[in-house]
Amino acid sequence: MLNTLFKPLSAAAAVVFLTQAAGAESLDADNGLSPLERLGEHLFHDENLSLERSQSCASCHDPEAGFADSRRAADGAFSLGDDGGSLGNRNAPTASYAAYVPSFHQAADGSWTGGLFWDGRAGDLEEQAGGPPLNPIEMGMPNAALVVERLRENPSYVQSFGAVFSPDTLASEVSGFAAMTQALAAYERSAIFAPFDSKYDRYLAGEAELSPEEELGRVLFFSEQFTNCNQCHQLRKSPMGAQETFSDYSYHNIGVPRNPAVITEAGMADGFVDDGLLANPAVTDPSERGKFRTPTLRNVAVTGPYMHNGVFQDLRTVVLFYNRYNSKAEAAQINPETDAPWGEALVPGTLSVKELTHGPALEARRVDALVAFMTTLTDRRYEDLLRD
Structure with a gap:
């Protein structure tokens, strides 16, 4: 509704x-x-x-x-x-x-x-x-x-x-x-599309309390020491600012792997590589190839699949994908949805290495906390979807 x-x-x-x-x-x-x-x-x-x-x-x-x-x-x-x-x-x-x-x-x-x-x-x-x-x-x-x-x-x-x-x-x-x-x-542009009434917004207004797990996720998300989330997913400088859209709308190549499930179905060639930003007629610099605009995290828990090619089904998988860049553990290099290695970056030469390798590896508890916090960004009208 x-x-x-x-x-x-x-x-x-x-x-x-x-x-x-x-x-x-x-x-x-x-x-x-x-x-x-x-x-x-x-x-x-x-x-x-x-x-x-x-x-x-x-x-x-x-x-x-x-x-x-x-x-x-x-x-x-x-x-x-x-x-x-x-x-x-x-x-x-x-x-x-x-x-x-x-x-x-x-x-x-x-x-x-x-x-x-x-x-x-x-x-x-x-x-x-x-x-x-x-x-x-x-x-x-x-x-x-x-x-x-x-x-x-x-x-x-x-x-x-x-x-x-x-x-x-x-x-x-x-x-x-x-x-x-x-x-x-x-x-x-109407408020129907942007009500800013999620649990996080209600928390900012003093109308809701975050669970201990959600609060840990909030602290981690806005941390400049433990994660790299807010380097791209924060529009306003204040971490407590109202009407935060959780994107700075910048462009990055984060090494999203190929989605083999849709290659044949969509009629794409086996070696198809999406040029991303370079496909924009206004952009001609090859160093922009493979970059995509940072999406909002508003309603992210109910709007999967994820990434520009829909390669990940679960929000936790997305966090684990980012964590692979900071973790040396063998298990961190495996996609839990496929039980296989994540796959190679399709345009390795333009990877946003600085943003991707910021911060230490996250243990499972902190991965879960980040997912819990991002779940609080769900608009009130979609909260029932979280329980489905």
């Missing part, structure tokens, strides 16, 4: 609601959403905006599953496309807290930060929202003109876009498509 302020409509119900709507006022009738955000909410759930009318934004970013794709999580595979058979080659990240990702930019030291998608190729939420509808293996629409044509099919969309933007917005594919992305982005 979504939080108590908002109950999502199914795709069918959204269409019915819009058909009955009487313009901008009805879109703003409840839930505290603005007319623009309310319009974006319906667009987010509208399967008619895909070629076969079978997929919406919510298909890969399910509001009931931390805005991640729960359909194939058990397989560690990639998201299915609108045609029911196509697969991408990256794990769909959560859309929760995406509004806090800064625009894609290069710092004075030459490093890249921000942007949407794993390689930052979308500079902001509006640009990101326009990507999946036109992706041939996602929503599959061949062009913006057909997307806007689908919008015009619904008289209430025509009325609502006219009320929120201007009466002739959907008359042009350029203005219509741009307005659609603006509405989707506005919805993703």
Whole structure:
């Protein structure tokens, strides 16, 4: 369930609601959403905006599953496309807290930060929202003109876009498509996607107590001596700061191994290597190959599988993977999910060695404590998923 302020409509119900709507006022009738955000909410759930009318934004970013794709999580595979058979080659990240990702930019030291998608190729939420509808293996629409044509099919969309933007917005594919992305982005910037009401947030507000294990994990996480977590997973300098998104949105190559379970299924060549940041058209430096944007840890306990290729199923496995860089123990070099060595880094020349080798090896108790702390970053509405 979504939080108590908002109950999502199914795709069918959204269409019915819009058909009955009487313009901008009805879109703003409840839930505290603005007319623009309310319009974006319906667009987010509208399967008619895909070629076969079978997929919406919510298909890969399910509001009931931390805005991640729960359909194939058990397989560690990639998201299915609108045609029911196509697969991408990256794990769909959560859309929760995406509004806090800064625009894609290069710092004075030459490093890249921000942007949407794993390689930052979308500079902001509006640009990101326009990507999946036109992706041939996602929503599959061949062009913006057909997307806007689908919008015009619904008289209430025509009325609502006219009320929120201007009466002739959907008359042009350029203005219509741009307005659609603006509405989707506005919805993703609403508090529905970023309530900041996890146990950790309640702890900061003095409304909840952390267990001894969770507290140990918190101390370890923010430590500059015992772990390297906060080097990349902390946006604000104060470890006790409110509205921490647990990512600095920087790019790193952490040596994620190949995911053989999806190579054949997704139709990738055996030797396929994802270029990561170098796949971004704005980036041409080969030293950026194999780097991916640091994800938020908000809702991380309920949004597996993990890494850009979905190679790990369990959050504890992720912590153990990082620990392999600091531990000399033979057991630390074995992936517990496969009982085999972790696998080689696919782009060894660009590994973030400094970040990966900071701190001592962690014993099992501290690994478990870090997992327990990250579990406290789960939004209140998803806490039931932790008990499933």
